[in-house]
Amino acid sequence: MGRTQDQRQGRERQGEVVTTTLVVRFVLGRYHANPWGHHVNEGQVELPPSPWRVLRALYAVWKTRAPDLDDNTVHTLLGRLAEPPVYFVPPFQLGHTRHYLPNTKLRAGAASRDKTLDAFAVFDRNAELAIRWPFTLPAEQVKALGRLAESLPYLGRADSLCEARLDETWQPGQHHTVASPLDLDDGLQDTDTISLLTPTMPLDLAALTARPVDLRAGNLLFPPATQFLDYARPLEQQPRRTPRWRRTWQPVPAVRFTVAADVLPPIGDAVAITDRLRLAAVAKLNAVRGHEHSHSLLAGRGSDGRPLTDHQHAHYLALPNPERRLAELVIWTPGGLAEDELTALSRIVELRPPKGMPGAGPLDVRMAAYGDTVTVLGDLTGPARAWQSLTPFVPPRHPKHDWGQFVTGEIHRELAFRGLPAPTSVELAGGDWTQFLRQRPSKRFARTNPAGPIIRRGADVTLTFPEPLLGPFALGYLAHFGLGLFRPASRD
Structure with missing residues (x-):
């Protein structure tokens, strides 16, 4: 880890921009995530995943899978990662399935069911989505973030099984779409945007860990100490399927x-x-x-x-x-x-x-x-x-x-x-x-x-x-x- 830190410092002295990049691959090729404040039957997919979602996922992984990490290190790390990142989104297409569930009327004997949509984004299974922050981290925070990334079981809903890693050498491919935060001064009239839930600075850990049910009980639709930030919306394009080896049929x-x-x-x-x-x-x-x-x-x-x-x-x-x-x-x-x-x-x-x-x-x-x-x-x-x-x-x-x-x-x-x-x-x-x-x-x-x-x-x-x-x-x-x-x- 010391050698890596020395390499970073050397690159910084040479004027090279050093970043922190979290790379995520969805194992099943699907990403399920409903935007905060939207009903599931609206069929919307939060892509890219909001900074608020990423921070909550890292916090949950710390508490459930890496509780031995130092509290102060993780708190400082999350506060640093609250800065809006840049996303590199691979080719994807949106889809959904429809589910019909029994309701109370059906249980009472009436023919009645509720329809629920499950919206998702489809990636190639080898495609990688990257989240990049324009700064470097101290060695102990790099180690902690790497541990949290490797322990991340899913991002979004539990259906979105994933593998994640911290990779400072990662570079986007030619088919990745860049989604950056937009300023009000930018010409947005011709830009398709998506609003992502982000924390205000400094990060409020109490707000980050608040349960949605408690927010609803307090008549709050959105968590305190948050805001919506406009990003350039990635456009759908056909995922580039990697050729799959078809095994010879065995009787x-x-x-x-x-x-x-x-x-x-x-x-x-x-x-x-x-x-x-x-x-x-x-x-x-x-x-x-x-x-x-x-x-x-x-x-x-x-x-x-x-x-x-x-x-x-x-x-x-x-x-x-x-x-x-x-x-x-x-x-x-x-x-x-x-x-x-x-x-x-x-x-x-x-x-x-x-x-x-x-x-x-x-x-x-x-x-x-x-x-x-x-x-x-x-x-x-x-x-x-x-x-x-x-x-x-x-x-x-x-x-x-x-x-x-x-x-x-x-x-x-x-x-x-x-x-x-x-x-x-x-x-x-x-x-x-x-x-x-x-x-x-x-x-x-x-x-x-x-x-x-x-x-x-x-x-x-x-x-x-x-x-x-x-x-x-x-x-x-x-x-x-x-x-x-x-x-x-x-x-x-």
Whole structure:
């Protein structure tokens, strides 16, 4: 700090103007600030931020984030910064959003809402707004101001997240607009101005820290010891967007939904609900692609319209809660979903049964997570040596000979087809597999070529492997619609 002070003094002796510059970058590219004395629904934005706003922000940061700074140093610093600064405003555009909020009449049963505007200025996220005072500060005040700047979380409303720093070497770019205080002697008739709230000199700290509610209680519209100072108003211009690097799309193998309903359907309806989920997913994808039939892992069909057979396409799975109610839905696609397929899934908000199809009524669903399999489906991935069926395993072929031997043989065949190792043991439990629907309603109740009822026997199975196995996996008949889903019995 001593070297910096010596450099300043040397530059001053050479006749160079030394300034103090506070640089602010709005992290989200938006600045929200309503001018003092104006209603929010006037849609005005205080740009540049008034000196009064800047001083109050620095004072608040001192009290909340840097209370160890010396009182006398900060008081003297704020008194010095009360002198009107010059602003360098980057390109911006103004915008607003409209919000409709319930009022007391609505709560009483009447259809009534209040409209509120949220006005803001939009910057490029890398753009920097600078506040410059035409003087230098003593070393201890420079250190204090630097500490306050680095601790500043936002400027304006809390939506205006920012990063700030003290930078004496900062220089404006060619697209910055200079906003300086104007004198009455200046020719203002052709100048568009903005009035900013500034303190009178010397700074009144009591007035600076007064709460607006207390001012209103005293019938004051503006704080005492303040005045309005005219500045040249910065004019809107299109922000210069910096080119953003667009990452290469990485296929998404796992998507998770939550089911919202007063009464959740039983897990036995898993196939019926996952059948609906597939119908909704394919319908949304057709809308995204303009009803162009092409290769789709969601539909499980190639570009030629033929079914995919390598089990890399979507598995529509249902997960129960502790009460054995269907609480979550999963779309697990080992081959990874394309970007437009994920977009289609994000638009699913309700699962309605097709007309004439029995089962549960409409279900509200929301996408809760998507990403890699281990992150999104950690409860189904393991690794583990012992795996237990979460939903019954239903052999895809007609039972032959001894039931236990037949199920064991079918388990081995299904695992081999998916490139998974053979288990060392297959144990059958006596679960009630009859509660589970074992046919897709959209196939059984199809208008053309409906599928008749097929009785398929299922089994609850526990598999043990010689080495820990990484899931998830589903085996057997309707494995792509929620049956034959396994979960780790214990993690190894």
